[in-house]
Amino acid sequence: MQLKSVDISKTASAASIIFDALKKAIIEGDLEEGAPLRQDEIARMFNTSRIPVREAISRLEEHGLVKSQRYKGAVVSGLSAEEAGEIFDYRSLLEPHVIRTAVPRMTPEILAKARGYLEAFAKSDDPMAWGNLNRKFHATLYNASDLSFHLEAIESALDRVDRYLRAQLVLTDGMARANDEHAHIQEACERGDADLAAELTQQHILGAKDSLLKHLSKM
Amino acid sequence: MQLKSVDISKTASAASIIFDALKKAIIEGDLEEGAPLRQDEIARMFNTSRIPVREAISRLEEHGLVKSQRYKGAVVSGLSAEEAGEIFDYRSLLEPHVIRTAVPRMTPEILAKARGYLEAFAKSDDPMAWGNLNRKFHATLYNASDLSFHLEAIESALDRVDRYLRAQLVLTDGMARANDEHAHIQEACERGDADLAAELTQQHILGAKDSLLKHLSKM
DNA sequence: ATATTGAATATTGGATCCAATTTTAGTAAA
DNA sequence: TTTACTAAAATTGGATCCAATATTCAATAT
Structure with a gap:
């Protein structure tokens, strides 16, 4: 018997979801230049721990969209x-x-x-x-x-x-x-x-x- | 009194150190195309937990140097x-x-x-x-x-x-x-x-x- | 002998807890 | 009043533990 195949593989990780959401917010200007990205706050928004948030932020940093400093946190980076x-x-x-x-x-x-x-x-x-x-x-x-x-x-x-x-x-x-x-x-x-x-x-x-x-x- | 200022601020995070080391190994070919990056193994090498290793790998992925799949792990990516x-x-x-x-x-x-x-x-x-x-x-x-x-x-x-x-x-x-x-x-x-x-x-x-x-x- | 099933192992993603540092608020002294 | 110092709160980075999934391998059925 042949079953209808259902694509269940698209379970994106929490980190990816957060990454995409933050990226969109930054790109579209909802998060303005200089705005701080508090891990705790973002984690609460997505009902996760800070772990996937940190991964998302570090990926954003590789794209140059945020700048982060140890113990100080990340802010949305702007352009001159x-x-x-x-x-x-x-x-x-x-x-x-x-x-x-x-x-x-x-x-x-x-x-x-x-x-x-x-x-x-x-x-x-x-x-x-x-x-x-x-x-x-x-x-x-x-x-x-x-x-x-x-x-x-x-x-x-x-x-x-x-x-x-x-x-x-x-x-x-x-x-x-x-x-x-x-x-x-x-x-x-x-x-x-x-x-x-x-x-x-x-x-x-x-x-x-x-x-x-x-x-x-x-x- | 004025103290000799010692620059201790350059305490790079473990994630950055691991990132740089893996990047160097990939770039120089020590880690060949397709080689798996086991979080556990790398963590032991650097005497850390898997947390900073995961951050390093996710950053490498943003640079296109590795490809990773959920529950399967990351491998060094090659080029056709x-x-x-x-x-x-x-x-x-x-x-x-x-x-x-x-x-x-x-x-x-x-x-x-x-x-x-x-x-x-x-x-x-x-x-x-x-x-x-x-x-x-x-x-x-x-x-x-x-x-x-x-x-x-x-x-x-x-x-x-x-x-x-x-x-x-x-x-x-x-x-x-x-x-x-x-x-x-x-x-x-x-x-x-x-x-x-x-x-x-x-x-x-x-x-x-x-x-x-x-x-x-x-x- | 080979294919199939199922349990044991390996591996990753995330949650919770702890340590290190910065920031803030409050207090005392000039 | 203003400044310097101290303690509390806030915040990040990392360690340890747990859940979910994949892989391996032995036991079983054909």
């Missing part, structure tokens, strides 16, 4: 304008390369999926959703490259600047420009023009950097 | 030829940019230090030392860029391919060619020719990739 700018430069090296590799491998399904995110992004009026749709749009196109190391590196870099990117998108005319640029990138991909897609991606990133630095200097 | 090649491509994007930024900021002291490593590398007949001298030579030049995020990213990428790089250096004529290429890079830096230094760095990396992939395909 220079550091944020550097990460945008880093992205402007990697992402054009990745999309250039990806374009010839894009299937109609991938392009349709990207277009879906593109349109949702254009239509959305929820600033909180913009950041996610923006990332999903780009990630969908990039994933076709199959360059897993590059993709991880880009994700990690985006995690660090996501907060600032969001702020920039909301507080300036970034939203309108991003929409426009996304449409051109999508078009280049659909036409199979890898070089153009790469060029537009680079401009997209450096334009955002410019806008972000201007915004930060006014604060 | 494709994955190793991808990391060399990644380096060939970042490192030329970094050295281009670094060249105008190189002081005579930095150049002298790099030359020291260059010469030590050329003279050394200890294959185990080559990998370290190679990294120190490049790192000395790169550090002048002050691009800390890029520098971290490069270090992390090198950590992953170090084992393969070493093997390639030893088993082919890589050593002689590397020496030659290093000398040319050093010279370009001393002349202040940032573009040439970047160009040579890119060739250096892609040449090593080529040599590595040829070596791997013969196995």
Whole structure:
């Protein structure tokens, strides 16, 4: 007799759940720069002991999202304008390369999926959703490259600047420009023009950097 | 009264010590691909409990150096030829940019230090030392860029391919060619020719990739 | 002899407890 | 009032113990 197989293997460890939750909170700005991460408090929130909390925090530290000191605890780490700018430069090296590799491998399904995110992004009026749709749009196109190391590196870099990117998108005319640029990138991909897609991606990133630095200097 | 201040603050945590030791062992190939990391065994080695060992392993996992499965344990992760090649491509994007930024900021002291490593590398007949001298030579030049995020990213990428790089250096004529290429890079830096230094760095990396992939395909 | 079952062993993830250090609050002295 | 000192509270890192799961291996059935 054959039984329906039920996937019970997805029992994520407590440490992973806490890690994901904290990471999301930091990336989305719910936990602001400098906010202390008290092990005890977090453990109570998740009904666990401090052990998995400590593992989560130490993993976050490896990603540069928190800084921790012995006996003093961990705080959410922030970025100076220079550091944020550097990460945008880093992205402007990697992402054009990745999309250039990806374009010839894009299937109609991938392009349709990207277009879906593109349109949702254009239509959305929820600033909180913009950041996610923006990332999903780009990630969908990039994933076709199959360059897993590059993709991880880009994700990690985006995690660090996501907060600032969001702020920039909301507080300036970034939203309108991003929409426009996304449409051109999508078009280049659909036409199979890898070089153009790469060029537009680079401009997209450096334009955002410019806008972000201007915004930060006014604060 | 004033006391001689003794710096006792550098009491690294047990987890950090274990992390560094395991990382070194993996990078240098003492722990081979697939080797299991038993928490109990490692804890006994360091005279600690398994708690700091687990933290170390989870941090290694964030760096992609080990893969761990619940109730099964962690093993040293390896790279396929494709994955190793991808990391060399990644380096060939970042490192030329970094050295281009670094060249105008190189002081005579930095150049002298790099030359020291260059010469030590050329003279050394200890294959185990080559990998370290190679990294120190490049790192000395790169550090002048002050691009800390890029520098971290490069270090992390090198950590992953170090084992393969070493093997390639030893088993082919890589050593002689590397020496030659290093000398040319050093010279370009001393002349202040940032573009040439970047160009040579890119060739250096892609040449090593080529040599590595040829070596791997013969196995 | 080989495949299957089940108990013993090994191994990991987490909870609770303890030690070391920092921070805070309170008290006394100038 | 302000400053220096001390004790209490808060907080982290690690050790020991327990629960959950995987693996091994001997006993049994085919």
